Amino acid sequence: MVLWYGGDYNPEQWPESVWPEDVRLMREAGVNLATVGVFAWAWLEPAEGEYAFDRLDRILDGLHAGGIRVDLATATASPPAWFSHAYPEILPVDAGGRRLTYGSRQAFCPSSPRYRQAAARLAEQLARRYHDHPALAMWHVHNEYGCHNAHCYCDVSAGAFRDWLRGRYGDDLDALNEAWGTAFWSQTYTDWAQVQPPRATVTSSNPGQVLDFKRFSSDEHLTNFTAERDLLHKLSPGVPVTTNLMTAACFDLDYWAWGREMTGTDRLVSNDHYLVGDDPREAPAQSAYAADLSRSLGGGAPWLLMEHSTSAVNWQPRNFAKRPGQLIRESLGNVARGSEGAMFFQWRASRAGSEKWHSAMLPHAGTDSKVWREVVRLGGILRDVSEVEGSRTVADVAVLLDYPSAWAQEARNQPSVDMAAFTEIMRWHATLWRAGVTADLAHPGADLSGYRLVLAPALYLLTTAAADNLRSYVEGGGTLAVGPYSGLVDEHDHVHPAPLPGALAGLLGVRVEEFYPTSEPVPLDDGSTGTVWTEALHSAGAEVLASYADGPLAGGAALTRHGTAWYTSTRLADPDLARWLGAVAETAGVAPTHPVPAGVEAVRRRHADGRTYLFLMNHAETPAGVEAAGVDLLTGAAWTGQLDAGGVAVLREA
Incomplete structure (x- = not known):
């Protein structure tokens, strides 16, 4: 039994004389896995078709001799300068038509055939050479897909987008026009050549076009991943393949689709998580959300925390150092929520480059430092608790998350910019965390029968099939709590037929007459406070639990219950949300994991x-x-x- 421990190792940044010391100190710290080669494309292929693997040979041999396994990266996240200079057409183009240049990372169009061919050639060379190396523990494809190049608007992307649309709607422009509602503003397409990405225009782009382009872009990145994954499976059978997601930071990829491609034999969900200093949630709640979503993407199977930081990062306005012991608590919190180890970016702090002030396992301060002492201690802790390997974290509660729904809700021309979907989903999850309740994340169309309680904080877009799924869940005895502005539009961002809230009206037993966004707190007659958003809500069979006590909706329903389906038509203030969800959870028989004091x-x-x-x-x-x-x-x-x-x-x- 083993829990993985280590981090990104970038020996190309250091003279070869340093490498033996790295192995010695890794052994001292208890490191048993090093991620190698993530940004080493220029090191491995210094000129087109010329591969130089002798130094990587020595790195892997040295790590193996030290008893350290390798998570070997395909290095395809950062095309080298020679490649981008020779083939400028692979560079991404923004919505305004500006072609971005190289000089950072991920500077490529995700639809570029030339990039895909070059990436496949490098991955193939690595797989043929190292598929049976004794240090190889797993393959690491790319790095943080979509972190910087989630969308590209070039002509190559436009052609790929049209192909994707044909796959979705058939070769039928009428179906596309209907889905996008192009009768509005005279946008009707009469030839496929007229269809393009939602590039910069004089005002807001078509919402259906924007939504489909987000779906397409996520799929393009996923296609790049699966192409490398399948190649590695073919040439290196039996070795697990992963790529590091960013479950709490990247909202441009539909991670449910990614999870399906990363679950099963020889596949592994892995995640990178970094605390955000200005996030209103407590740091442990941030970490818990990222971990719970990572576990959920794999259907509850063990996953791996591939990156987090030993202390400060380098990319926020103010990069706060971690308090003593925080490194260990955060790492163990991820293991508690299903990770089969704790990995960091990076092993040795860089002396140059954009991330030179990013913390590392071996910091600039050296071994006489708080960080190093905690790194060594954590290595011992993970050895001590290794018997938990293979066990699972089980939850009675699911929080619903649907990426297209959140994309549509956060698009332009909504009733209020304050109705941020991802933020609200994380706020409800944090409320559960403070109450000591472990939760999964789930897609609204997933099998929910194993949960006592399902929460839908922000579900603006809801397909008929997903609505039927929620109805079946409630009819089967499950308890559902729904947040405001939910169930309103279908998969094309078309408003469901009246009455609002459309797909959920009957299930919730309510009727929404009109939306009333607000910039002032609104009191409820049960002592609660609503914020940001209110609705002119009428009961259509539901029990009214609380009403608005003041303002234009005074006397109107605010909180309702229809059997085991609960609804709030306002965003309750944090303490009031906690009380309301606590009452809902009590009726569902949900209790904290274990009775513990605050903190x-x-x-x-x-x-x-x-x-x-x-x-x-x-x-x-x-x-x-x-x-x-x-x-x-x-x-x-x-x-x-x-x-x-x-x-x-x-x-x-x-």
Whole structure:
């Protein structure tokens, strides 16, 4: 049994004389996996068709001799300067028609055939050479797809977009015109050559066109991934293949589609997560969301935290250093939520380049530093708790997330710019985290029958099939709680037939007459406060639990319940959302994972044979008492009931 531990290793940035010291210090820290070659394309292919693998040979051999496995990257995230200079047509074009140049990373059009051919050639060379190297543990395709080049608007992309649309609508312009509602503003297309990406125009682009272009762009990046993945599977059978997602930071890719392609034999979901300093959520709640979504994308299967930071990052306005012990708590929190290890960017801090002030396992300060001491300690902790490997984190609650729905809701020309979908989904998840409730993320069309409670914080776009799925879930005894501005449009962003909220009106037993966005708090007669958004809501069979107490909607319904389907027509303030969701959860029989005091996070993993492990992370600055029975894997002793300030424990429960 092993939990992976290590980080991105970039030996191309250092003289060869440093490499033996890297291996020695990795062993001291307990590193057992190094991600190699992520940004090494220019190092591996210094000229077109000329591959130089001798240095990579020595790196892999040296790591193997030190007992360290390798997550070998295909290096295709950063085309080298010689390639971009020779083939400028591969460079991406923005919506305004400006071709962006090279000199950073991911500077390529995701639809470019020439890029795809070059990437495949490099991946093939690597697979043929290293498929049976004893250090090889897994393959790492690309790096953070869509982080900087999510969309390209060049002519190549336009042609690929038209091909994608033909696949979706058939060779039928009438179907496309109907889906996009082109009768509005005289946008009707009479020839496929007229169809283009939603490039910059004098005012807002067609919403259906924008939505489909986002779908297309996500699929183009996914096509690049699956092409490399399939090549690696063919030439390196039996070796797992992954690519590092960004579940809490990248909202331009439909990760449910990606999860389906990363789950199963010889595939692995992996994720990068970095705390955001100005995020109103607590840092552990940010981390919990990223981990829970990563686990959910793989259907609950074990996944891997491929990157996070030992301390500060370099790309935010203010890059805060982590407090003592935070590195360990964050890492263990991800393991608690299903990760089979903890990896970092990067191993040794860079002396040059854009990320020279990004923290690392081996910092600029060297081994006489807080970061290094915690890195060494974490390596020991992961060895101590390695018996949890293969166990799963199970949740009774699902929070619904649909990427096209959020894309449509956050498009232009909506009633309020304050109705940000992704932010609200994460806020509801954070509310559950503060209550000690572990949650999965789920697609609204997924099998929800295993959950006691399903939450839909922001589900503006809802297909008929997904609405039927939610109805079946409620009719089967499940409890559903829905946020405002949900169920209103179909998959083409067309408004569902009256009454609003369209696809959910009957299920919720309500009728929405009109939207009333607000910039002022709105009191409810149960003492709660609504923010940002209100609706002129009427009961159509639902029980009214609270009404608006003031303003233009005074006396009108605000919170309702229809059997086991609950609805809020306003964005409740944080404490009121917590009370409302707490009441909903109580009726559904949902309880916290384990009773713990405020500031302590508790998550449970379970083996198939019934063994359970209770992870405890004390985020408070004072000691905490936690009643539980079992052996603390970190000490080997029976649990005493006391958790140090900032401390962690992993109990093999009795």
